[in-house]
Amino acid sequence: MAFSPLVDELVESLRCLPGVGQKTAQRMAFHLLERGRSGGSRLSEALGKAMTGVRRCDRCQNFADTDLCGICENPQRTNGTICVVESPSDLLAIEQAGDYRGGYFVLMGHLSPIDGVGPEEIGIERLLDRIQQEGVSELILATNPTVEGEATAHYIADRLDGRGILITRLAHGIPVGGELGYVDGFTLTHAFRGRKPLSD
Amino acid sequence: MAFSPLVDELVESLRCLPGVGQKTAQRMAFHLLERGRSGGSRLSEALGKAMTGVRRCDRCQNFADTDLCGICENPQRTNGTICVVESPSDLLAIEQAGDYRGGYFVLMGHLSPIDGVGPEEIGIERLLDRIQQEGVSELILATNPTVEGEATAHYIADRLDGRGILITRLAHGIPVGGELGYVDGFTLTHAFRGRKPLSD
Ligand SMILES: [Zn+2]
Ligand SMILES: [Zn+2]
Numbered sequence: 001m002a003f004s005p006l007v008d009e010l011v012e013s014l015r016c017l018p019g020v021g022q023k024t025a026q027r028m029a030f031h032l033l034e035r036g037r038s039g040g041s042r043l044s045e046a047l048g049k050a051m052t053g054v055r056r057c058d059r060c061q062n063f064a065d066t067d068l069c070g071i072c073e074n075p076q077r078t079n080g081t082i083c084v085v086e087s088p089s090d091l092l093a094i095e096q097a098g099d100y101r102g103g104y105f106v107l108m109g110h111l112s113p114i115d116g117v118g119p120e121e122i123g124i125e126r127l128l129d130r131i132q133q134e135g136v137s138e139l140i141l142a143t144n145p146t147v148e149g150e151a152t153a154h155y156i157a158d159r160l161d162g163r164g165i166l167i168t169r170l171a172h173g174i175p176v177g178g179e180l181g182y183v184d185g186f187t188l189t190h191a192f193r194g195r196k197p198l199s200d
Numbered sequence: 201m202a203f204s205p206l207v208d209e210l211v212e213s214l215r216c217l218p219g220v221g222q223k224t225a226q227r228m229a230f231h232l233l234e235r236g237r238s239g240g241s242r243l244s245e246a247l248g249k250a251m252t253g254v255r256r257c258d259r260c261q262n263f264a265d266t267d268l269c270g271i272c273e274n275p276q277r278t279n280g281t282i283c284v285v286e287s288p289s290d291l292l293a294i295e296q297a298g299d300y301r302g303g304y305f306v307l308m309g310h311l312s313p314i315d316g317v318g319p320e321e322i323g324i325e326r327l328l329d330r331i332q333q334e335g336v337s338e339l340i341l342a343t344n345p346t347v348e349g350e351a352t353a354h355y356i357a358d359r360l361d362g363r364g365i366l367i368t369r370l371a372h373g374i375p376v377g378g379e380l381g382y383v384d385g386f387t388l389t390h391a392f393r394g395r396k397p398l399s400d
Contacts, residue, residue, distance in 0.1 A: 003262070009250070047240050049210075052241070065205060
């Protein structure tokens with residue numbers, strides 16, 4: 001290659017980022033070298049620390065720097081409600097909506113027998129233990145509305161059958177501000193089935 | 201924020217990359233933490249080394265790890281031809297085309313009096329010194345076909361007037377494989393003016 005070994009290695013290693021191919025990696029490397037060195041050094045340090053230092057929360061499996069994540073450390077968030085999500089990005093989306101004030105459990109995936117992902121791999125036993133210990137009143141199953149997400153939600157619900165815990169699933173329907181013409185058929189069917197009186 | 205300080209800092213510092221906003225930075229951070237930690241650590245190291253270690257070639261201003269870049273270190277590339285480009289990405293595009301075997305001079309910009317960028321800032325004096333010392337036979341002005349790029353090319357050509365050096369500029373025309381209907385008017389005008397007999 002035309003450049004120095006250091007530049008080549010930088011371009012090559014930038015490709016570990018999702019959605020970054022050869023061209024984008026080159027553009028990023030040149031940008032940092034030409035006019036973003038302080039940002040690049042900061043990123044180097046942040047990456048190094050995060051890759052070795054970030055672990056999973058002992059209680060909810062969310063990303064954490066210590067035993068417990070920021071949410072589990074907050075006593076106001078341990079109010080007997082657990083929201084089960086597939087990933088930290090789902091948790092973040094809910095947090096950014098700003099309304100939910102309970103705790104979480106992050107599966108880091110969903111059941112997928114074909115890929116060898118069973119209840120143990122996504123921490124369902126740990127979730128059941130926690131529900132047993134903490135005396136949870138409501139479990140919100142916020143897994144994705146996909147075949148695997150639905151199957152995972154039903155599996156968890158089955159395992160908790162008869163324990164007197166309120167188990168809920170997020171409502172499906174037309175996105176707020178969405179146009180009917182752009183909503184897919186499955187969502188529209190769900191929206192019809194879940195229709196409510198206007199006085200509600 | 202919902203996450204740990206380490207994750208927050210990682211997301212924040214990923215935004216130094218060009219074209220990466222908050223959402224993309226989050227997606228990148230989660231991807232690395234969930235299933236790309238070895239790649240993330242490698243990137244951390246590559247960034248750290250490149251940000252402190254990469255300098256400019258003493259001869260052509262290209263990125264280099266030592267005094268001279270890979271091209272200037274190659275005696276076969278110092279054949280009396282210098283191709284002047286605005287940036288390392290331009291150099292890379294020419295290298296990847298694979299045909300050119302001479303040397304380069306990387307301006308790292310173009311003349312822009314409004315922004316205070318004069319001949320000194322982009323190394324034109326250094327280029328003229330090098331031409332004097334090395335006895336260059338052809339200077340290819342491959343600055344961009346923009347107002348600034350053209351002005352920079354003309355400035356360099358004027359400075360070398362009467363020195364008996366062949367000064368050339370890359371041909372404008374229809375891209376190979378391009379469709380006429382999608383080519384802009386300026387390019388088409390250049391292509392007409394530069395037309396050649398079919399026997400050529
Ligand atoms: Zn937690
Ligand atoms: Zn060089």
